[in-house]
Amino acid sequence: MGDSVASVDSPGRTTDVDFALVGHQESWRAAADVLGVLRGPERTPLPDDEIRDILPWIPPRAVCHVDVGSIAGAKARGLYIDSFISPDRLEADYIRENIARVRAAAACAIRAGAKIVSLGGFSSILIEGNFDQLPERHETVFTTGNTLTVGFIVQGIEKMCALEGRDLRRSTLLIVGATGDVGSGCARCLAPLVRRVLLSARNVDRLRRLAAELEADGVEVEVATPLQQFSAQADIVICAASLASPSLLLGRIAPDAIVCDAGYPKNLSPNAEIPGARVFFGGLGQITGGLRFTPDFHGVLNRHPFPDVVQGCLLEGMALALERRFEPFSQGRGFITQERVDEIEAIAARHGIRLAPLYNADGPLWPAQATIGSALGSRESASISSTDFTG
Template structure:
C-alpha cells in the first residue's frame, strides 16, 4: 500500500475543505487549533496502471498550514510532518510520499534526528520526497512545451530559480546532460552553493533574479519568490515559457500576456481515471487524472514493489535515477502536463 502526506494552502483553504470532508469541528477553528490538530487519513485511493495492475493507497492530511512558518510556529510545523509520518507507518503503509512543504520542512529542520515518535520508531526507508519524479517531469515539460510556444532549445537560454535546491539542482544536471540548451542561468540565494553547482556542471552563469529574467527564454521556478519582489511583464522576454514548480501555484494569475506562457510545473496526468477525492480539493483542472509528480512517485514505487526511499537527502538526485523513474512513469501511463493548445 502507498501513502501520500499533504497539506492545504492556507487557513482559509483548510476551513473550507474541512466542511467538504465532513470535519465540522475543524471548519470554524483558527490557527491555534490547527497547530494542535492531529493527522488524519481522509481519503482512500485506487489506481490502475495501463499495464492492468491495481494498487491501493491512503491520503494523510498532516494539518500543517504555511501560516505556521510565517508566524514562527516552527515547532508546530515540524511536529505536523513527523506525526503524519508516524501515522502513515502505524497504518502499515509501505511507501509514502512527502508532498508540498512536508519534504522541505523535513530536510531544513533535520527531522531525521526525531526518529522516535511516542511508541513508533520511524523507518525512513518507507518514505520518499518524490523529488526525483518531480524533477524528471519538469524536464519533460521543458522539452515538450518549448516547441509548443516556438522556442528552439538549441538556441534557448534557461534560467533555473532555486538552482541549488534538491529539485533545482537535478533539473540543472538534466539540462546540462540531456538537453542541448544554449545557455543555463543559475539563480539562488546561497552563492557558495551556486559556485559548487557551477563547478559540478562545468557551465552556467550565476546571476541575480532581476539580471536573469530579461535574458531567459524559459524560466523554471522551483523556489519561493523573494519577499518584496513583484514580477512585471516588462521584465520578461517575449515569447517566453514560465514553469511554475512551486506550491501553491499562482504564477498564472500574476502574469497574463499572450506571449508569456505559464505552465504548472511538476504536474502529471494519468491515462486512466483514479478513484479519489483529494485532487478536487487542491483544484486540479482534471482531478480524476492530474496530480503532483511527487505523489505519483509513491504510486510508481508501489507499482514496481520498490518499497524504499527512492528520493531522499539534499542534492542526491542523479540523471540516471531520473531516467529510471521516468521509464516506469511512462510504463504505468503517466505523462507531463503540457500547455493547452491555442
C-alpha cells in the first residue's frame, strides 16, 4: 500500500464533520470488499476465512469520509462509521454485543465532532426507544432516519402503482413488521389511501394498539402474526421486518401483488414463491447533487444498478446536514406521521435527494431507469452503494 493511504498525512484525517452515518455490512461479500479497499490493490486479498476471523475483532470506527453536495449549492462533510457487526451475528443472541457496537460507533461520531448522526436501519432498531443508552452526546444529535425511509417506501409504492396501472384506493395493503418504527410509519401514511390494511408483527399487543389507532380514523384493519391467518389476500405488500437474514416466505398474497422489500438485511427469502409479484427494493433514495467518498470505494461495493443510491435512513442525516438543521428529526418508535414525512421529503427534495430508480435483485424494473442512472453516473462523482451505508 502506498504511504498516501496509510499515512496520517492523508486528506482522510478525521476533523470536525457535519454528519456521521453509522452502519455495518450485511454480507460477508460486502465486508470483504470493504477490507479489500482498505488493504489496497497491491496486496493479496484476504481469504474469506481470514475475513471471518478478523472482522468480529475490529472495533467500531470510521471507514471513509463522505462529501455530499446539494443541487442548491450547499455542501456537507461526513464520515461513514462501521460498527463492524458481523453479518452472521444479526440474531437476537448477539443483541447485547451489537448494542455495545452501535454505542461505540456513536461514540466515534461524537469524538469526530459530528453535528448529526444517522443510524442505519439495523442500528436504529437496536437503539430504538433506548436513545438514553447512547453515549453522552455533547453537541451531537442522533436521528434514526426512519422518517425519510418511510417517505421513500411510500413514494415507491405510489410510483409502482402508477406504472402498473393499479388503483391504490382499491388495494389491500399488507405490512409485515408493522409495529416497528418504519412499519407503523408506513401504516399511518398509507392506511388513509387504501381500501383495507393487514398488519402483521410478532408483538400482538402493539399490533392491536396500532390497529385501534388506525381504526379510530375509519380504516378497515385486520391483524395477525402468522400471515396465513389473514382473511384476505394483499395486493400491495411492504416487508419491513427486522430479520437476521432474507427468510420471509410471503405465502398467500395476490398473484400479481406489488411487493416492497424494505428490510435490511432484505426480508424476502429467495425461496419465496411469488413468481407473478412485482418486487422492488424500497426505502432507497438517490443523491443528485454529488457524492464523493475517501478512500475511493467507487465501483467496489456498488451493487445497485444506479449511482449514488443510499438508504433513506442515512440520507435523512445528510439532508438535514445540507439544510443545516442539526436536530434529532426521527427518534423513538411510533412517532412518524404524514406531516413529518412531508417535511423531511421537502428538505430532501430541496437538495436533490429523491426516490431512487426502482429495482430488485434482477436489476432495474424498467430499462429507461437504467439509462437515467447511466447518465447520472457520468457526473464527476464517486458513487456509494447502499451496502456501504446501511444497517
